[in-house]
Amino acid sequence: MNLKKAAAGALVISAAAAFFFLSRSPSRDSVPEISSAPNSPEIQIAENVMPAVSPSTAPPLNGDAKSKAALLDQILASRNDNDPRLDRELKILDDATKDLFREKYNSLAPEKRNERGTIVFLIGRNLTGERDFSFFCDVLREAPCFSLSDCRGNSGSVTKEDYHHESGEDVTLAYPQYVALSMLGKFLQSSASGGRSGLSETAVKTLRCGQDSRVEAVLEKTNALLKGISR
Amino acid sequence: MNLKNFSLALVVSILSASTGWAYKFDSNVPEQIRTQFVNDLAFVNTIESQQSSALHQEIFGTVSGPNYTRFFETRVTGVGMNSCGGGNAVACVIPFYDSSKMWLTQNFVKFSHPQIARLMVVFHEARHTERRNSNFPHANCPVPFRDADGKDMKSIWTGAELAGEPACDRTPYGSYGSSMIMLKNIQKFCSNCSEKVRMDAGIYADDQFKRVIDARAIDAIKRDLYASIR
Numbered sequence: 001m002n003l004k005k006a007a008a009g010a011l012v013i014s015a016a017a018a019f020f021f022l023s024r025s026p027s028r029d030s031v032p033e034i035s036s037a038p039n040s041p042e043i044q045i046a047e048n049v050m051p052a053v054s055p056s057t058a059p060p061l062n063g064d065a066k067s068k069a070a071l072l073d074q075i076l077a078s079r080n081d082n083d084p085r086l087d088r089e090l091k092i093l094d095d096a097t098k099d100l101f102r103e104k105y106n107s108l109a110p111e112k113r114n115e116r117g118t119i120v121f122l123i124g125r126n127l128t129g130e131r132d133f134s135f136f137c138d139v140l141r142e143a144p145c146f147s148l149s150d151c152r153g154n155s156g157s158v159t160k161e162d163y164h165h166e167s168g169e170d171v172t173l174a175y176p177q178y179v180a181l182s183m184l185g186k187f188l189q190s191s192a193s194g195g196r197s198g199l200s201e202t203a204v205k206t207l208r209c210g211q212d213s214r215v216e217a218v219l220e221k222t223n224a225l226l227k228g229i230s231r
Numbered sequence: 232m233n234l235k236n237f238s239l240a241l242v243v244s245i246l247s248a249s250t251g252w253a254y255k256f257d258s259n260v261p262e263q264i265r266t267q268f269v270n271d272l273a274f275v276n277t278i279e280s281q282q283s284s285a286l287h288q289e290i291f292g293t294v295s296g297p298n299y300t301r302f303f304e305t306r307v308t309g310v311g312m313n314s315c316g317g318g319n320a321v322a323c324v325i326p327f328y329d330s331s332k333m334w335l336t337q338n339f340v341k342f343s344h345p346q347i348a349r350l351m352v353v354f355h356e357a358r359h360t361e362r363r364n365s366n367f368p369h370a371n372c373p374v375p376f377r378d379a380d381g382k383d384m385k386s387i388w389t390g391a392e393l394a395g396e397p398a399c400d401r402t403p404y405g406s407y408g409s410s411m412i413m414l415k416n417i418q419k420f421c422s423n424c425s426e427k428v429r430m431d432a433g434i435y436a437d438d439q440f441k442r443v444i445d446a447r448a449i450d451a452i453k454r455d456l457y458a459s460i461r
Contacts, residue, residue: 081431082428112343113344147319168438172344175345178434179434
C-alpha cells in the first residue's frame, strides 16, 4: 500500500511537471524570438521573413533573354540557391541569354563569388559553342581573389580563427573556377558516354586553361581531371 | 488506462516537452542577418531524401529537414553578434562564454558565400555547442600536413601552412566531419534540392574532408560516402 501511495505521489509530481513544461515550451513553428540586451527595447518579429517573390506565384516567362536576365537578378538578390526556377526557367539558355549572362558576369564585382559562380553554373549546363568554352577558359585563367572583402587585397586581416574556418573560405575565393571545373568534368563525362562528342576536344582544351591558373587548388583540380580523362 | 500506461505517457510528455526550444536572437542582430539566417534554416527544413548514409544516420538520423532543424534547435538556443576573433569568420561558438549560443559576424551577409557554404559553417559551429562531447575540440593538424599528392596543405590566400594549427579533426563525428557528412549526403541523396545546391554541397564537402586526418576516420568516411574511391 505504501509503495502504491509513493508511486501515486510520484505520478502527481510528474504530471505537474509535465503540465508546467508543456505550458512553457514554445511551438516549433513559432518565429524565433528576440531577447533584449540590457537597456535595449524588446523587438518582436511580427511575421515570418520570406523571400519577396514566391517562386510558385511568379508569372511565367516567355523565354526572352532579358526576362531570364531579370529573373537571374531576382534569384541572386534573394540569396536562395535552392530557388526551383534555377532548374526550370533558367535550365535551357539560348545564345542571346548566354551573351547577356556573360555580360552580367563581367559587370559583377569580383568579390561576388557566388553570383559569378552561379552564372558559370548556368552557362555550364548549356555548353554548345566556342563562345561558351572561351568564356570558361577566361574564368579559369582569372587572377586569384585574395580576400572576400576585396579580391585585390592582402591577407593582412587573417587571424588564428581563420585557420579554423578557412577551408570554406578557400573554396569560395575560387568558387567560379571550381564550378567551371565541375561543369567541364560533367560535360566530358556525358561526352564519354555518347553525348556531345563533337565538342569534347574543345572541352579538353578549355580544361587545360586551368593549368594557367595562379591558384594552386585550381591547378591541382585541373590536373586531377585531366589525369582522369587520359585513363 | 492502467497505471503503467499512464506513467509511460507522462514520461513521454515530459521528454517531448523538454525538447524543441526555438533559438532567440539578441536585439542587436541586424535585420538583414536575421533574415538571412532564418531563410537559410528554413531552406534546410525543407530537405527531403529517400536515402542516407550510415554515418549520417548516426549523427543526424535520416537526410531530412526536420531532423536537421531538430539537430540545430536542440543545440543552439541563442544567436548574437560577435567579431569571432576578427578576420574572415562568419560564425562561431564561444564555449567558455555560452556553450549553446551561436555568434554571427557581419561577414554572414557581407561575404558572397553560396548558401550551402553558410549552412556548412552554421552546422559546423552547432557541433561545437555539445558540452557532453567537450564541444568537439579540433585536433592540431599534423606536421608536416600534406595532401594526397604530397604537397603541403596551405591557405589558398595567405600561403600559410596549416601544419600544427588546431584546424583538423581526428574523428568523423567532429565539426569538420559531421558537416561534411551532412553536405555529402545532401549532394548524393537530396531529392528536392536544386542542382546548384547539390553541386555546391559536393564541392564544399570534398574540401572539408581534407581536414579529417585520422586514417581510421578517413577510411570510415570513404566507405560511407566515397565507395568507389579508396
